[in-house]
Amino acid sequence: MHENQHHHPAPDFTPEHRTGILPSDAPLAVPFVPFQRDNPPQYSPEDGLPRGTIFPGLDLPWQNTVNRSQPAAGTPLGEIMALEFALYDLALYLDTHQHDTHAIEMAEHYMSLLHTARKHYVEQHGPLSHDEAIRDGKYTWLQDPWPWEYQERRG
């Protein structure tokens, strides 16, 4: 087995973190997926990105084989990817759990870390979006690498 993966089911956080809630008055002839409970346990952004979710209760890997790390771990871009991913997974969660104050607090915390990380990244490595693409009177958008290009070590 490759060093970058391992055979490992999702860890236990709380007894109910892998179970959800069904409606008490479920009618016939409608599909039901159990609702994820509020304030579910979360992985850190760095642990969540390689696993594809920040929610241990929804971490259901094929053959219980999971990524130990992601290829940009430990690089400036890797940090930004992890934070943005955690925020996106939280956003989908909040779309269906908009009143979960704990999730809102986590999102605010990650936004603040992301703001700092992006600022440092753009200063050193170039723009990630058009509103960061002019620097010292120069248009920096076109500089390599583009995201799809193979890099010996990206970040």
Added chain:
Amino acid sequence: MFRYEKKLQYPVNIKNPNPALAKFIISQYGGPDGELGASLRYLSQRYSMPYPELRGLLTDIGVEELGHMELVATIVHQLTRNMTVEEVKRAGLEPYFVDHTAGVYTQFASGTPWTAATFAVKGDVIADLTEDLAAEQKARVTYDNILRLSDDPDVNNVIRFLREREVIHFQRFGEAIELARERMDRRNIYAVNPAFDRV
């Protein structure tokens, strides 16, 4: 509107080019259960969604799928980078190569071009969200099958990420059905289509 972020959602860095893997991974770009169809399905269905949670969720998952299209295209591009004609022949990639050289085209693994017939927009809340549940399961199985066929750790690292996203999306669409049901006629949710009927 949409703005480009000059980075991937998940890093892709494939050390060893291998056109033979690209031959079937292309299916998650423009295949029957691929990311192009996924993004267009959700971004098109959202216009007839009557409730804010559903509009938000379909927008957000649809946009994420656009990012997944880019991830799959990047895998195909890196697997076919710098390939020679000899490597094309050895991989059995001649049919693709003759039509697209080393370009990345939206097609099934079988060679059929991507078609909008792979998804539906029914304009009905429960019907569309039920289709979305099935779509996520089919994409999940396609990634399972890719993991069965590929032994490249750099490729599989990304595929495992993409596969888990299908599980998350399935969960959220399921929750979306329950949120919709709570606002509909509790005695008969099929009495009307809230996206069309004025009641």
